[in-house]
Amino acid sequence: MNPVDNVLQGSFPSVMVPTRELVAPMSGPGERLLIASNGVFLEIDRPWIRLVRRLGSFDWHTPVPYGQAQELTELRCGAIPAVLVVEFARLARAALPNEVGAWIVWDAVTGRFRMERLASLSHGPGHLHYERPQLREGEWLVVDCHSHGHGRAYFSSTDDRDDLHDVKLALVLGNCDRTPSIALRLCAKGRFEVQAGAPAHWLSALAGEVV
Ligand SMILES: [Zn+2]
Incomplete structure (x- = not known):
């Protein structure tokens, strides 16, 4: 991979969702793509919130042999006063x-x-x-x-x-x-x-x- 795409993959990685364990947490604030058997998901990580949302599902039914991902919202900062x-x-x-x-x-x-x-x-x-x-x-x-x-x-x-x-x-x-x-x-x-x-x-x- 050329250096520009290498940096891009580092800053905005795409990750296979494993079948037998949870996907490893992100190492810091940023975004990544999760490739799962039930679609492609965007994960957003900030110290105050973590979000997973489905960007899209697949156009035809084909066995993508990965694990499943779920949408989630984790408000880490607690209630806003x-x-x-x-x-x-x-x-x-x-x-x-x-x-x-x-x-x-x-x-x-x-x-x-x-x-x-x-x-x-x-x-x-x-x-x-x-x-x-x-x-x-x-x-x-x-x-x-x-x-x-x-x-x-x-x-x-x-x-x-x-x-x-x-x-x-x-x-x-x-x-x-x-x-x-x-x-x-x-x-x-x-x-x-x-x-x-x-x-x-x-x-x-x-x-x-x-x-
Ligand atoms: Zn306005």
């Missing part, structure tokens, strides 16, 4: 009628979360451009939050473009002058999994806020 979501809701209300953004980040060493407000390059009702913040060593983006001002919470085509490459949760708060509407999805390298609702502890904390 409601107090930070409330903090963001307050920011969003204070910024009205403009939009605002923040990241909830997790420190893999201390296990602590914190919020990093995003410096807007330009903002107004209906748009928001910001610089990606520099995180401290060991910190990871977990929830990318932005507000839609007085508008409802949903994922726009701009949001789809912004979220295409990241591994994160994306949170939108809308109707920020009252108990906000919420849109939440898991973004995993171009796959968007919209969540049916927000975690109950977030909802009760937001509902308890005095407007």
Whole structure:
């Protein structure tokens, strides 16, 4: 194999799923392909989350003599504190009628979360451009939050473009002058999994806020 493809196979390997044992864990953050008897799977590893999703199944039934893989979601950072979501809701209300953004980040060493407000390059009702913040060593983006001002919470085509490459949760708060509407999805390298609702502890904390 030429050196470029060698590096590529090292950084984004494809791995046979064994039949008699679990596939060996990844050695660090990154992605790899798992080739299994039931399809080809993408595995994503970050200190805060591990995901396995089926990219595709085979076009015809042929015995691929490998083991089976399963989709999984392992949230390693634990529950995301409601107090930070409330903090963001307050920011969003204070910024009205403009939009605002923040990241909830997790420190893999201390296990602590914190919020990093995003410096807007330009903002107004209906748009928001910001610089990606520099995180401290060991910190990871977990929830990318932005507000839609007085508008409802949903994922726009701009949001789809912004979220295409990241591994994160994306949170939108809308109707920020009252108990906000919420849109939440898991973004995993171009796959968007919209969540049916927000975690109950977030909802009760937001509902308890005095407007
Ligand atoms: Zn948006």
